[in-house]
Amino acid sequence: MRVVLERVSMGAVTVNKEIVSQIESGYLLLVGFTHADTDEITAKMAQKIANFRIMDDENGKMNRTISDLGGKILAVPQFTLYADTSGRRPGFMDAAPPSQANDLFDSFVFQLTSQSLVVETGTFGAFMTVESKNEGPLTLYLEM
Numbered sequence: 001m002r003v004v005l006e007r008v009s010m011g012a013v014t015v016n017k018e019i020v021s022q023i024e025s026g027y028l029l030l031v032g033f034t035h036a037d038t039d040e041i042t043a044k045m046a047q048k049i050a051n052f053r054i055m056d057d058e059n060g061k062m063n064r065t066i067s068d069l070g071g072k073i074l075a076v077p078q079f080t081l082y083a084d085t086s087g088r089r090p091g092f093m094d095a096a097p098p099s100q101a102n103d104l105f106d107s108f109v110f111q112l113t114s115q116s117l118v119v120e121t122g123t124f125g126a127f128m129t130v131e132s133k134n135e136g137p138l139t140l141y142l143e144m
Helices: 039-051 098-114
Strands: 002-015 018-023 026-032 062-064 072-077 118-121 129-143
Touching: 002 039, 002 072, 018 072, 018 118, 026 098, 026 129, 039 098, 039 129, 072 098, 098 118
Parallel strands: 026 072, 072 118
Antiparallel strands: 002 018, 002 026, 002 129
């Protein structure tokens, strides 16, 4: 499982020119899965993200969690995180097949909400336009 985490002041997903989800302060998560991923892995990743101290405290230091500040999460499924880019055209053999990835994405979102987080999502399998205003900028790559 791979996640690109951006700390954002705004995030939105548009499908067919219609906003399907939107957040203000929080995290934008681009989420990808491979064949070996399991519900156990999604639970560990959700726990890591919920308890990650990368939100600023009153002194501008990264000492707070997203839960501490009531931030929200915008989770967007993105199979391209498992692209093989060794050639001139990316290959996606390492990405989980759509049915498995959809189930894992649902599991991950459930695990995040189980951590008392408010989660909005992109639309699995759709062509999406993703907007964000990255704060910091702070962008992290997480892998389990």
